Amino acid sequence: MAPSGIRVFFDIVLGMDDVISLGVGEPDFDTPWKVRESAIYSLEQGYTNYTSNKGLYKLRLYVSRHLKNKFGLDYDPDEEILITVGTSEGLDLSFRAILEPQDEVIIPQPSYVSYGPVVDLAGGVPVFVDTEKSRFKLKPSDLDKACTKKTKGLLLNYPSNPTGVSYTRKELKELSRIILKHNLLVISDEIYGELTYDYKHTPLATLGKSMKERVIYLNGFSKAYAMTGWRVAFACGSREIISAMTKIHQYTMLCAPTNSQVAACEALHSCADSVVEMRKEYSRRRDFVVDRLKSMGLDCVKPEGAFYVFPSVKKTGLDAMEFANKLLKKKKVAVVPGTAFGEKYQNNIRISYSYSLDHLKEALDRIESFLKSR
Amino acid sequence: MDPVLEILEKDARISPDEIAKLTKLKKEEVKKRIKKYEKDGVILKYKAVINKELMKDNSREVRALIEVNIVPQKDLGFDHIAERIYSFPEVTSCMLVSGTYDLLLVVEGKDLHAVSSFVAEKLSPMENVRGTVTHFLLKKYKEDGVMLRRKEANKRIAISY
Numbered sequence: 001m002a003p004s005g006i007r008v009f010f011d012i013v014l015g016m017d018d019v020i021s022l023g024v025g026e027p028d029f030d031t032p033w034k035v036r037e038s039a040i041y042s043l044e045q046g047y048t049n050y051t052s053n054k055g056l057y058k059l060r061l062y063v064s065r066h067l068k069n070k071f072g073l074d075y076d077p078d079e080e081i082l083i084t085v086g087t088s089e090g091l092d093l094s095f096r097a098i099l100e101p102q103d104e105v106i107i108p109q110p111s112y113v114s115y116g117p118v119v120d121l122a123g124g125v126p127v128f129v130d131t132e133k134s135r136f137k138l139k140p141s142d143l144d145k146a147c148t149k150k151t152k153g154l155l156l157n158y159p160s161n162p163t164g165v166s167y168t169r170k171e172l173k174e175l176s177r178i179i180l181k182h183n184l185l186v187i188s189d190e191i192y193g194e195l196t197y198d199y200k201h202t203p204l205a206t207l208g209k210s211m212k213e214r215v216i217y218l219n220g221f222s223k224a225y226a227m228t229g230w231r232v233a234f235a236c237g238s239r240e241i242i243s244a245m246t247k248i249h250q251y252t253m254l255c256a257p258t259n260s261q262v263a264a265c266e267a268l269h270s271c272a273d274s275v276v277e278m279r280k281e282y283s284r285r286r287d288f289v290v291d292r293l294k295s296m297g298l299d300c301v302k303p304e305g306a307f308y309v310f311p312s313v314k315k316t317g318l319d320a321m322e323f324a325n326k327l328l329k330k331k332k333v334a335v336v337p338g339t340a341f342g343e344k345y346q347n348n349i350r351i352s353y354s355y356s357l358d359h360l361k362e363a364l365d366r367i368e369s370f371l372k373s374r
Numbered sequence: 375m376d377p378v379l380e381i382l383e384k385d386a387r388i389s390p391d392e393i394a395k396l397t398k399l400k401k402e403e404v405k406k407r408i409k410k411y412e413k414d415g416v417i418l419k420y421k422a423v424i425n426k427e428l429m430k431d432n433s434r435e436v437r438a439l440i441e442v443n444i445v446p447q448k449d450l451g452f453d454h455i456a457e458r459i460y461s462f463p464e465v466t467s468c469m470l471v472s473g474t475y476d477l478l479l480v481v482e483g484k485d486l487h488a489v490s491s492f493v494a495e496k497l498s499p500m501e502n503v504r505g506t507v508t509h510f511l512l513k514k515y516k517e518d519g520v521m522l523r524r525k526e527a528n529k530r531i532a533i534s535y
Contacts, residue, residue: 023533284396
């Protein structure tokens with residue numbers, strides 16, 4: 001669970017109505033109108049029933065075709081794809097399906113808040129590996145060192161929330177050697193995959209048959225298509241794993257919301273252009289924000305994807321929590337303290353650039369004046 | 375499209391310095407390009423999109439869309455007669471279109487009377503104008519890709535993981 005200080009901080013932010021926030025973990029774009037319109041139409045047509053547990057066949061087929069066209073990835077829509085209620089559910093199902101009590105799961109940190117808890121809830125043991133010294137990328141040698149007899153899996157998230165760093169094909173290949181050496185399953189959360197800016201995103205499952213059979217590939221519509229509230233995503237993997245996940249899903253969730261599934265079909269069918277547009281916009285904002293932070297003297301590892309930067313505030317002499325609290329109090333700007341993503345990250349804050357340029361300018365000006373006043 | 379133009383088309387007030395940061399171009403290069411676009415007429419004008427529906431004073435104007443049928447002239451086609459029409463300041467837009475009429479105009483006037491007298495006294499009597507159909511504009515919903523409505527409140531919660 002996130003430290004209680006963070007929860008108190010979040011409550012303060014949520015209670016203020018004139019705050020300029022850089023703390024949001026979702027796109028600022030509205031879902032493309034074509035998608036929203038298709039959902040309205042589905043309601044008019046009376047699509048108000050359950051779908052099959054696995055999800056609408058049409059959506060699984062579209063997902064399958066999309067992955068084939070984009071990455072050359074082959075997943076059978078009948079048995080190797082499951083439509084989930086967001087990637088969050090996909091994560092939960094993955095761990096419940098694969099873990100025996102006390103199985104260890106390696107999680108590179110800093111990491112998204114829910115990763116540790118979902119492993120815990122499934123009876124496993126999260127083993128956090130710090131990546132700060134390697135510019136927030138998991139080093140193959142560190143992965144090797146962290147593996148024990150009890151290690152069942154690795155949870156990878158790239159591009160990453162909160163750091164924005166990602167892995168190139170070459171870097172993934174190096175990791176895959178260690179993954180094979182220790183016979184690990186990999187839960188690969190690639191929800192930000194479409195938002196990769198400097199090179200082409202490589203799904204881990206594309207690195208050969210021996211990798212594909214041990215990867216649970218998680219992706220969804222929330223980030224790429226600006227559909228967070230729709231709660232719809234997909235999990236792909238071997239027949240055995242998807243079948244085990246489907247069993248749990250059918251008792252605990254039954255199916256993903258029908259209208260969201262119809263909307264997701266439309267997203268895959270007609271919104272490739274919108275994704276390109278949004279990616280272009282995020283990429284520009286990234287360059288702008290990184291440049292501004294640098295000129296203020298806040299060091300950060302350059303993000304390669306997603307919409308976050310994770311700069312260090314060490315130079316200010318304040319820890320992350322103090323920095324966030326003072327910045328909020330004095331300048332009414334909200335950022336997320338690094339400790340939300342791992343206790344160790346006392347020196348970092350997460351800044352989201354999922355905002356309009358005017359908003360970013362105002363917020364960054366305020367941060368600059370806050371730094372100068374110290 | 376050149377990213378400099380893409381960015382300016384969305385927000386004309388943005389400074390060359392900021393465009394440089396967004397595009398990773400040098401500030402001097404951005405300035406140079408903008409100058410050239412202005413000189414070549416690629417960038418014609420910088421203006422604000424105003425939602426006149428919300429204006430409280432009397433400066434709201436009456437607008438009409440006017441379909442115009444014209445007789446094209448030998449050697450000159452539609453261009454010459456179009457120029458005679460769009461040179462009137464009342465005409466704020468003028469387009470040659472395919473279909474049952476030739477020119478589509480947007481005409482502005484301070485009231486209904488001003489627009490009708492423009493049509494009756496200036497437009498219709500022109501030699502090459504065969505006929506006109508005037509549609510008075512009742513409400514505008516969207517202009518140049520911008521929806522003309524009040525700014526909505528932020529729908530996202532202020533902070534999340």
